[in-house]
Amino acid sequence: MKFFAAKTGAAVSALAIALTMSTPAWAAPERQASWQAAWTAAPQRASAGFEPNWSEEGFTGQSVRQVVRLTSGGSSLRIRLSNDYGPAPVRLTGATVAYAGQGASTRPQSVRKLTFGKAASAAIPAHGGLSSDPVKLDVRPFQSVAVTLYFAGTTGPATFHSQAYATSYRAQGDHSADTAPDAYGQATHSWYYLSGVDVTGGARTGDAVVTFGDSITDGFGSTGDANGRYPDELAERLAATGRPRPVLNAGIGGSLVLNDSAWYGDRSAVRFKRDVLDQPGAGTVVVLQGVNDIGFSESDTPTYKPAPVVSADELIAGYRRLISQAHAKGVKVVGATLLPFKNSDHWGTHAAAVSDAVNHWIRTSGEFDAVADLDRAMAAPGDADVLNPAYDSGDHLHPNDAGYTAMAKVVADRL
Template sequence: MTGRTGRGCRVAAALLTAVACGPAPARAAAPPPSAERVFGVVTWAASADRMGEGTAGRGYRLIVHLSVGGTGLRVRVTNAFGDRPLTLDSGYAGLRGRGAALRPGSNRRLTFGGARTLTVPAGAVAWSDPVPGTWPAGTDLAVSLHTPDAAGPATGHWMALQTSYTAHGEHTAEDGARNWAGTTGSWWYLDAVSVRPSRAGTGAVAVLGDSLTDGRQSTPDRDRRWPDDLARRLNTSRTHIKGVADEGLSGNKVLADDAGPSALDRLHRDVLSQPGVRTVFLFEGVNDLKAHTGVTAAELIAGYRKIARRVHGAGKCLVVATVGPFKGWPEWDTAAESVRQEVNRFLRTGRDFDAVTDFDRVLRSPDDPERIRPAYDGGDHLHPGDRGMRALADAVDLDDLDCTR
């Protein structure tokens, strides 16, 4: 799987990212297949981050919600933050019934280059082969993975706001819940799922954000993050954009590595590498503003412009959202508010983006524009609750997402 020349290397290159391979034997040139044709369109994703230590012999039944339906389902396994190879000796994907139980007959084995086991090098990700069957939009997928000898830093997404399940030993093929008695509030070793939609030309939007996009203060296990609400709108619209990749990471900043890599550092892995993404939606910056050291408006604006250049350089559109109010949060002060206002003026008038969504206007209180509207406040004066999340999703102009460059 990790050979550097010949057929083994070509198989590895098809499956793995961040693995260097030498040149293959010369042959007639052919145009490379498009990402949409090979991997379809991303239907679910979560930003990867460093987790705690991996546990040998543990199984994970990870519950994720599909935004767009289709066939040829693939899952992406991640070892982006590992310091040693990650081995999976069994994996399955099926439709969730209730709790940890699956719909009978839906659980299908995952293979990787035809093999049932996979070793992912440190720093790499790997896509599975297509899984047969039809995978409907708006349903819960259960991805079951077993790691026989995991050790060192694990990779995953800690604030899933979704209950997943754990097991001692290898039970990935089982439909029932009996051996899946443990629970976890994180997604482990899984950071994306794609399908091949039935409608030609279907694409996806990837949302690059922080805890407001990650869904903090929304109701757990109900898919109430604003990108979830956006996916429901897209599913019933005429737009060609149907897939939604929620790449929110709690505590994330545009400029500095703090709670995970900065938006600039994780842009390629979390966003631009996802199959079928046509548009990137950027809603981030409040963590830069409220940091004790703070940033200037010029520094944050330069960061937005760097993201815009890289997104456009990848041939994708960029929609940006203004930074919402956060007066009442412990780190708020007048200096940070002044920078926020200057940054929002730039975002509303700048020509670096394909469209702007004014989330500040949606969230701010009519009585005090520096505060979040009480009806939308999740309780901490920064993060919207379910009602505020829905208001953000409703404010997005769907035509802005159906964009080409």
């Protein structure tokens, strides 16, 4: 069941470790107190990805418009940009934010020019980030905004988020202030440089919930431009039941607990601080990750070969590192059991045994602050190892929209 009948808007190396362990400017304690993260996307290095995208070519004399839905409201906002995987600074010539319309359009009278240190143009540092100055714009929870970035020069390969399950748009020239969609003749399903939107000046709700994981958190199998990922559904359910909290999606499709990947991002312990603990207002994290660690060695997928054969003890040690990092920052950790995945390309004798052992540990160890037992909730009647056909997107691994709604209910109840 959807709690909102209509969605608003359209939808590694030692160097990497050192960079992700540093504290970005937007997370500095003296600047963080009044800000609440309302949307985020976990940055990735440029790659071919699963479908055509613009990350490897980057942008030259172009505007890129990206539509994102916020899960917290306020009277002012700021954007955060990431060049984490860029070897050189990227010159941003101009940027705007506006209420999203249909497709690439924005609502008239809502366009706001963004500044960075009171300047319209700024450089996003190499291997670093940049946040805009606050801009006055009243936004409500579940309202979509369009962020438009204009690059007059050449960016080179772009730090991006591959699987957005939302449409972004590109135009030749500076069309950052356009409200009409006419110039935006190209589209993609990724986000570029944009890594966060924060709000201030709104009614304070509970601390943010960060959902951390792989493609099941990222939203693979959900309907594009419909905000039907499980974190979206979780935010809606919390609001509908009188417990509104911002929910931030820090999933990366294909990501792993224990290993880095050129396509799938840095391993969990490396990106956890940046993608979870540095998010303004984060108070709880839901960890749902590990099926790729144990399943890639069973799969014929050529994008991660050779895949290490991972034991339950190794994966549990990875979870313990995340729990330790979170608790050191006063962040609570909800452990989610791995979903059933029999008959998928990740299934095999070893994967079956490891998933059973890992799920048993998540349920019984007492090391998480709470447990969301998605394994049992999502299982098919008569075979606990199979994803319920009513929740299956078709590959026996990823849920469909109904499945993501069911997941959100389980997690919301544990929160």
